[in-house]
Amino acid sequence: MSTWEVFIVEDDIRIAEINKRFVEKVEGFSVCGIALNKEEAKEQISILRPDLVILDIFFPDMNGLDLLRWIRSEFRGIEVIMVTAATEVNTLKYALEDGIFDYIVKPVIFQRFKDTLVRFNEHKSSITQLSADKEINQNIIDTLLKREKIEVEPFFLPKGIDPITLEKILSILMQNEKGFTAEDLGQRTGVSRTTARRYLEYLVSEQKAKADITYGGVGRPERIYKYAL
Incomplete structure (x- = not known):
């Protein structure tokens, strides 16, 4: 089983450490680094070239969507999962348009987080197993594209809960x-x-x-x- 390298971009070190702990509880995944701001994120992603980035939206020095677009323009093979408290419709819309793998709303439930990583592993493993001389069919294509059908859980908080x-x-x-x-x-x-x-x-x-x-x-x-x- 391959070990997928995960890079975490989160300005709150406590949340970053929680995400790190969650990642390392899932077999086949390891955290290769953590960045707390835009400069650290761009520098370390350029050097480490992780398989997956766990990315927040809100930062003092940037909007996570801007970093998502930069990743998309510079590194075709890096997948991105947004893990954020942002629940605005437009934020989700822009993230989907820029090709995120998934969108998870804080506070994160471990099982929901784990399910996404398992799905990521299945998707990337399926791509890796394709050989250049293998002829694909519609079933293979449908299996590979199934991960695009992101099921966004409704996020309704009662009045008085921020x-x-x-x-x-x-x-x-x-x-x-x-x-x-x-x-x-x-x-x-x-x-x-x-x-x-x-x-x-x-x-x-x-x-x-x-x-x-x-x-x-x-x-x-x-x-x-x-x-x-």
Whole structure:
């Protein structure tokens, strides 16, 4: 089985490390580098020539769509998966028009991420197995082009849940297996305890987090929230 090299472009190092961990949990994939800005991304992609780029949209010094277009113009063989909090229709439209392999909305669910990498492996392996003297037929063509039929999951958040804040809370939640209270998360993200609890309960309802009951020093029960992989 081939090992596909993945390059991550993400300005938040915590999210980049989470994506790296996700990639390396899937057999046949390894991370060859991480870039936090446009200059690093262009320089390292030019040198490393990865098989796949995991790319965000929002950066202080660029728009990820511009980097996507640069990759498309300079390196024909590099595939791109957008992993972003951007949910605007036009952003998705432009990304699709520029030939992304997939578009995943943050906060990322590992199984959704894994499914995309598995599909990527199947697609690239099928192309690699084609020999120059092999005659193709419609079945082979249809199999190769099937990956273009991207199924975009609907992304509807309830009122009062912001995707950027949700991503921040989820990323912090993933950093400690022992979990956090709503007050802990509120202090770390700069929101009130009530607001943090609202986001945490939403994550629990979506089965992206779990809540355990424990007792503090005064014997008062409190909920400890943990990431549910």
